[in-house]
Each structure stands twice: as structure tokens, then as C-alpha cells.
Amino acid sequence: MRRFFRLYKTFVVQYFKQLMEYRIDFLTGALSFLINQLTNILFISIIFDNIPALSGFSRYEIYFIYGFSLLPKGLDHLLTDNLWKIAYFIVRKGDFDKYLTRPINPLLHVIMELFQFDALGEFVTGIVLLTYASIKLDIYFGPVQILVLLLAIIIGTLIFTSIKILFAALALWIKRSGSILQIFYMSSDFARYPVTIYSKPVKFIITYIIPFGFTAYYPSTYFIRGNSPLFALGIGGLAAAILFIVSITVWNRGLSAYESAGS
């Protein structure tokens, strides 16, 4: 474990060096994710200029849920973005072999290799929006609330990461799974708004099948509605743990089934 952190530090330091080299690229990346989020927030704001509440949720409550959804998403984006490359090109080009020849767990190596600063665009928007909504809604943040918030973010991040590992692992068999991953990742869009606006089947799917509901809506209800956090943390934590175990199992199976595509 200590070796892991030492290695990770080395990788991150390398990334900072790159960042300094390609400052404009970092700015483009972060700015693009920021603007992407801003347009969606503007959309919410225009809707609320015309209606007082959306299915019983006020403007700031929706901002809260939306802002919350960006935290696990942004954190996962920051840490594990390389999984996209696995799914899209690395396996197909035959470059995956290198991870198997190093004295380190291949999955950890894949994750450590990229530290995606672009994600700050999402993450910072999320924090600003969450703070703004919390002030407007007069939400009190004591030690318990902060603990719930942190746990919920960890659970949410784990859900995102597990989904990515699971579908990136498919590439170990079929060489290219990026677009399949894309579909499942995009279904997290459903989680940015209250789960209650969706029809029953959609609600069921994003709660129990692809549990993105736990990345924003369920934990948010603790803060904005005073609901018990047990469902969000308990069932959400369980869902995240199961998903994580499944994805690791599939990944390991994939590793043993892997045949290089290299020429």
C-alpha cells in the first residue's frame, strides 16, 4: 500500500509537469467541462423563471441535486479517466500488453497513469453550485452532515468507477467497448434531476440496476428534505459494494481471457 502511494505520487508529479507544459490545453479542457455544465444550469434557471416548482422541488433544491451529482462524477473523472482509453483504443491498438509486464497490479497502473485535470471544470462547478444552493436553502453543515456528505460522495464515486471498470473490462474480450461504456455512462444524466420525475421502470433501473440514483438524488434528500440518510448510505453503499465486486471480478476474468491484439 505504501509503495502504491509512493508510485501514485510519482505519477501525479509527472502530471503536474505535463500540466505546466500544456497549460493552454488544460485550460481548454477545464473550460469546456465548465461551460458544458453552465449551459445545463442556465437551462434549469430558464425553466424556473417560468414555473415556481418542478414536481415539488424548488429552484435551489434542483441546484443542490445537480451540484451534488457533479461531485462524484468529477472525482471519478479526475482519477480514473484512463479507463475510457482502455475501452476505446488501448486494447485495440495492442498497447495493453505493457500493463501486464510491470510489477504492479494492472488495474491500479491503468488508473494511476492518468490524472485528468479537465475534471476540475465539473468538480469546481459542483462545489460552487452546492455551496450556493446550501446558503439559499439555509442548510446547516455540522460534523454529522459533513460525514454524510463525504460518505455519499465516496459511494457515488465508487458507483461511477465500478461502471467504468465493468464496461472497460469488456474490451479485454471484444477489443473495443468504448461506445457500450458511453451508453451506460450517459445514463447517469438521469441522476442529475429528482428521481421522482421519471416513470416507474426508469426509477427502478436507476435505483437498483444501474444505481446512479445514489450518486445525487437519494443523498441530497437528506440535506434538502431531512430524510433519513440510511437508505442513501445503506442501500447505496451496498449497491456500490456489489457493483465494485462484480466489476473487479469481471476485470480479472478479462485479464485471464485477454489475448493481445498487438501485431
Place this chain on the structure above:
Amino acid sequence: MSKRLQKNKFLKTYGAFTRAGVMDAVAYKMNFICFFIGEIFYCFVMYFIWKAVFESSGSGTFMSFSMTDMVVYLFLSNITMFFTDTDSTYAIGEEIKDGSIVMRLIKPIQVDLSYLFYELGNKSLVMSTVFFPVIIGVEIYKYNVAGHIAFDIGKFLLFMLSIILSYLLAFYLNLVFGYMAFFLMNLWGLNILKGSIIKFFSGAIIPLAFFPEIVTKIFSLMPFASLSYTPVMIYMGKYTGKDLLFAMGLQVFWLVAFFFISKVVWKWAQKRILVQGG
């Protein structure tokens, strides 16, 4: 050389790119199907949000749009975006970065036309496999709500014409974006940026009519509105007479403008290609 021969030669040269485009599209059909499903997902998220908005607003209409209008708008504008979106930005950027663009430069062809004809192959598949089915779906939905067929062939033909203009404009606009690869390495970020700018200003997220009047006016003059808003409004019958002529005239104007901008940027960029080419 006679004119006829010249035309044959043109078709022979660029037809090869179109064939390659069709073959690539077939080879990567999984990719394409998945992106399409992703778009449909997005449409459904938006559908539920708008449904909640209409239910919460208490009245049957929201800013002069009925729920039926909204559903038609949503699916049409997204399928239009899907159709007019081009991969050329990314393709050109990658070729500039790895230097393989020289393979196009050493051939006696126009670089932009080679990309365009390549994409025509891909687009003809999109047209037949998803575009028309979605249009038919929208018409069936309208029939279910209204109880009678409200399909207007004249409007449809104008819509098709407008969509072709949209596509060509999108192509040249993306080409200009693609040439940015000479200055930036982060093409992925640039693509996301371009995507969100286009989605927002073209009205794919919120119909431009929902903005304050002055903002609507400014936005509809910008090139982005010509990318999907104009054809969709024509299809929905919201543009008629003078408005229609003006909107389509604007499409032509932006197409010509971006055609020339892309030529100028290309000429200037070509001088820099020596630095990057591998």
C-alpha cells in the same frame, strides 16, 4: 478535356472516398448504434423533465409550446444534430497531430472535399437507418395525439433542403474547429467545448424561443441557429413566408462565410504543417 470527362473524373476520384466512408460506417456499426442509443437516452431524460415542467406549470402550454410541440421539437432537433454532427473535427485533428494528413496532401485532391465525400458515405447510412425512422416515429406520435395525419409534403421538402444546408454549414464550421489542432493538443476538450457551445446556441437544450426576446433575436442570427433550429422550425411550421425565406437565406450566408473562412485558415495553416508533420 471536355466537361463531361472532367465530371467523370471528379466522381471517380471522390466517389472512392464515399465508398470508403460507407465501408467504415458498416465496419464500426456498433459504435454508431451505441451513440444513437445514447442520443435517444438523452431525449428521454429531457422528455421526462419537460413532462414535469408542463405538469408543474399548470397550463397546457409553456412559452407558446404545447407538450406535443415539445416532444416533436426534442426528437427532431436531436436527430437533426445527430445527422449534421460530423467527425471531421476529430479526424482532421488526429491526422494533423500524427502527421498522416500528408497522405492527403500529396494526392491531387482538395483536402476538404476528400473529407466531405468520405462523410457522405456515412451520412447516407444515417439517413436511411435512423433519420427517416425517427421522422416516421414523430409523425405517428403526432397522429396519435391529433387523431389525423398532419404531414405536409411541401414543408417536408423545405425541411430536407434546409437540413442539407445545415449539414454543409456544420461541415465547414467543424473544419475550422479541426484546424485548431495546429495550436492545441487537447482535441478532446476542444470537442466537448464545441459540442456544448453548439448544443446551447443551436437551441438543442432549450428552444431559442424560450429566451428573452432580444436574446432570441441575437441567437437566431448566429450561425449555430442555422445548424438545427432553422430546419426544425420549418418542419414544425413555425417559420412561414418572409421568416422562412430570411432563415434559409441566413443559412446560405453562413455556409458561404464558413466555406471561405475554412479556405483562409487552411491556407495559413498549411504553412505550419511542416512543423508538425511526421
